[in-house]
Amino acid sequence: MTTVRIPAGWPATEEQARAVQEELRGEVVLDETGPAPGTGHVTGVDVAYDDGRDLVAAAAVVLDAATLGTVAEATAVGRIPFPYVPGLLAFRELPAVLAALEALPCAPGLVVCDGYGLAHPRRFGLASHLGVLTGLPAIGVAKNPFTFRYDDPAPARGSTSPLLAGTEEVGRALRTRDGVKPVFVSAGHRVDIGNACAHTLALTPGHRLPETTRRADALCRRALREASAA
DNA sequence: GCGACAG
DNA sequence: ATCTTGTCGC
Numbered sequence: 001m002t003t004v005r006i007p008a009g010w011p012a013t014e015e016q017a018r019a020v021q022e023e024l025r026g027e028v029v030l031d032e033t034g035p036a037p038g039t040g041h042v043t044g045v046d047v048a049y050d051d052g053r054d055l056v057a058a059a060a061v062v063l064d065a066a067t068l069g070t071v072a073e074a075t076a077v078g079r080i081p082f083p084y085v086p087g088l089l090a091f092r093e094l095p096a097v098l099a100a101l102e103a104l105p106c107a108p109g110l111v112v113c114d115g116y117g118l119a120h121p122r123r124f125g126l127a128s129h130l131g132v133l134t135g136l137p138a139i140g141v142a143k144n145p146f147t148f149r150y151d152d153p154a155p156a157r158g159s160t161s162p163l164l165a166g167t168e169e170v171g172r173a174l175r176t177r178d179g180v181k182p183v184f185v186s187a188g189h190r191v192d193i194g195n196a197c198a199h200t201l202a203l204t205p206g207h208r209l210p211e212t213t214r215r216a217d218a219l220c221r222r223a224l225r226e227a228s229a230a
Numbered sequence: 231g232c233g234a235c236a237g
Numbered sequence: 238a239t240c241t242t243g244t245c246g247c
Binding site: 092 | 235
């Protein structure tokens with residue numbers, strides 16, 4: 001149900017990885033609104049690692065956007081393909097995530113990533129990269145501001161403030177719970193920032209983090225445990 | 231050169 | 238990300 005554009009080869013060095021980002025960044029689509037919140041499917045993806053055993057486990061969990069009920073799940077396990085380098089996270093996470101998405105029995109709809117999209121040193125973070133490779137609408141919801149600056153949003157849920165790279169707005173700090181640390185939302189591919197924030201609010205009725213990432217996080221950890229045991 | 235740095 | 242117990246609070 002999901003067709004992934006397979007790269008010619010996975011980069012082995014940081015230099016190659018940066019070149020791939022420079023090459024693909026031009027394919028990001030930022031002038032589409034994206035699906036309406038509360039309709040269709042919303043899919044969370046996340047990854048867990050066991051560095052000692054060189055194992056990575058990814059999970060994709062499809063939710064009904066209206067009810068937030070789980071529609072489908074898939075996991076994928078493999079070897080860790082790239083070290084963690086700030087700005088190159090996608091090369092560490094994407095192979096397993098794409099495999100999990102391909103294993104889903106239904107269309108993912110909007111994909112919610114744990115990390116950034118446009119808010120990235122070369123404006124091509126994980127969510128944008130995943131979007132370009134799959135053609136799916138995608139957004140990034142991160143737990144930390146990375147290298148970006150922001151002023152604290154007002155304390156009420158729903159308040160936002162610009163996430164800034166210098167003077168350029170690359171995303172928004174979004175308060176999803178009253179008085180709780182905001183999350184950091186950025187557009188990934190085929191979704192605008194306003195809609196990305198609306199989706200994030202629709203996915204956070206009871207917790208700081210989106211229901212999509214919470215469930216994908218739980219599932220990939222379980223998949224990693226089971227892979228380590230076997 | 232040094233520090234900071236999504237997960 | 239991951240290493241890690243109990244504890245405060247809804």
